[in-house]
């Protein structure tokens with residue numbers, strides 16, 4: 154029961170894909186009982202107060218929280234409400250574990266946002282089953298949330314995710330006084346590619362282009378998304394115009410280097426992209442939408458001046 158460093162695993166937040174469970178209770182003996190039930194199946198952490206729980210949540214995101222109601226200072230209902238108010242913790246299922254069997258209390262807990270309410274004394278097998286049910290629901294919800302953000306054809310982020318990340322990065326850059334770059338990428342003469350090779354080959358081409366673009370984005374904070382049909386977009390935090398142009402040119406080269414034959418292109422005998430780059434400093438005004446629009450204007454410029462190039 155110690156605080157570990159790195160979050161790991163794909164399906165669950167816990168190590169070795171074991172679900173990460175946080176038990177919050179002011180009585181160590183209560184925690185011990187629950188710990189013994191879950192120690193084999195879950196990575197279990199404990200907090201002896203609401204404050205300690207929030208401290209833990211700054212570092213890790215558990216898959217489920219077992220929460221006591223009566224605790225000094227911050228009580229369980231208040232903890233639950235606060236969890237539900239923050240986007241970062243709102244999706245964590247909370248189960249109250251308490252000796253109070255009053256239905257009014259149970260209702261209060263559920264209204265506060267808990268998914269279940271377990272009254273002591275309890276049977277270990279029942280507690281286990283209830284927790285497992287909620288962990289399954291949570292895992293499925295996580296999968297759906299992830300799928301809702303991914304483009305089905307190419308596996309890169311979709312436009313919904315792009316728009317959300319762009320807004321988040323815009324606000325972050327505004328706070329930090331940093332620059333923010335946006336890159337718009339459009340495959341050249343792609344309609345002709347489809348016309349010559351067929352729609353399936355066109356799909357395959359888009360997959361390869363996405364893979365090449367993704368490979369070139371080296372910073373983990375950079376995001377590549379499929380913005381629409383044969384258009385991709387990138388958000389590059391803390392990037393000025395020089396850096397963004399270097400990146401744009403490298404992306405253009407990567408796609409060209411795929412050497413996918415495109416005999417009907419007027420830009421080159423292979424598949425190429427045109428790229429528009431725009432950089433803003435959100436602390437000086439403007440908007441994410443305006444930044445995107447200027448990247449689009451630069452993309453138009455790249456198209457107009459011969460395609461297979463970068464404008465910014």
Ligand code: GH3
Nearest residue numbers: 339340341342343344345347352353355356382383
């Ligand atoms: P430009 O160089 O000016 O960008 O010309 P273009 O032909 O690439 O542009 P246009 O907008 O005329 O055509 C885009 C084409 O992209 C038409 C559309 O059928 C194709 N497209 C869009 N989404 C997909 C897709 O998911 N798969 C395939 N195979 N084709 C797609």
Ligand code: MG
Nearest residue numbers: 179221223224
């Ligand atoms: Mg208590």
Ligand code: MG
Nearest residue numbers: 339340383384
């Ligand atoms: Mg287009």
Ligand code: MG
Nearest residue numbers: 339340341343
């Ligand atoms: Mg195009």
